[in-house]
Amino acid sequence: MNISQRKANNWSQEIYLKAFHKAAKAHHGQTIPGSQIPYITHLSIVSMEVIAALSIERERDGDLAIQCAILHDIIEDTNTTFAEIKTEFGAAVANGVMALTKNAHLDKHLQMADSLQRIKQNPPEIWMVKLADRISNLQAPPHYWDLNKIIKYREEGIQIYEALQDGSPFLAARLARKIEDYKIFCTSV
Template sequence: MEKYQPTLKNWSQEKYIQAYKFAAHAHQGQNIPGSDIPYIMHLSFVSMEAIAALSAEKELSTEKKYDGNLAVQCALLHDTIEDTNITFAEIEAEFGTSVAQGVLALTKDQSIAKHFQMEDSLKRIKQQPPEIWMVKLADRISNLQSPPHYWTKEKKICYREEAISIYETLKDASSFLALRLANKIEDYKAFIL
């Protein structure tokens, strides 16, 4: 029996499942902040945004070629170093250097002052392939939902301004995600009024 080899996508379900299982195990017991929803839902949303962008970008442009596996795996793993006990070395051993470097770039450096962390992270993301930029865009799209009830107006304003910075820095990675993020930023105003 001949194996089916799809040509319409540039990522593999097996690599997705490998990363999903790894992330689910790493984030086991964690919830999305301010909710009782398991954290794996956030990672699912980010990977869904990345997959939609890979599909849309393939239709929009024949010039750009993306490594879909890099985008999807980093989308699922992007918070493992930052929010769990998983190390760079563990990700590198399981998924390779490119994925591990992407996840590390997406990880905030807790050793520097909080108000410099996003700027530092964006600088490191910019040194990575555009697939990593796409993950950061997808992450903020996913996060621009109704903010936790305990956030102050100032926190919401800062979060939206941070989203604008992400948009301006990384928008060239994907016109699809850039438009999605721009719309989410506009809609987020409703939570600040």
């Protein structure tokens, strides 16, 4: 990457591609729950949200944010280990991905609070990923969710917003709009 490219972006396309290829291989064959859409699509949307924020919040470490955005589900949803991510992408990325990974040993109702607490111990770039992840996920809920699940999911979105809004004003505003728009699904199923 030459100097003019570095000034134009606060992230590297080569680093993006390395993480993307790793995620594509690890998540191969997985689909977005309730659909036939390849899971890599979700990871692309989350990274797109982060890239949009990085274009405004230029002081952020874009490479850290983008790698964590693309890899945020790799430990949780594949056989990829923390050690593998640390070796290939470094400690900061591995720690960020681990913070974004739900602790499956906890009861489900405790997992979000635990995850948010761990995310807050990391740099704001990791906060950005969680905000972008929920923005991506606040689409029309899967057809098999009942009203209670839909309401709880929106409430989790509010919990994420309240805990992490200082990590990215741009993404916090996007998430606030998504939470508001999601109300439509909370009144009928």
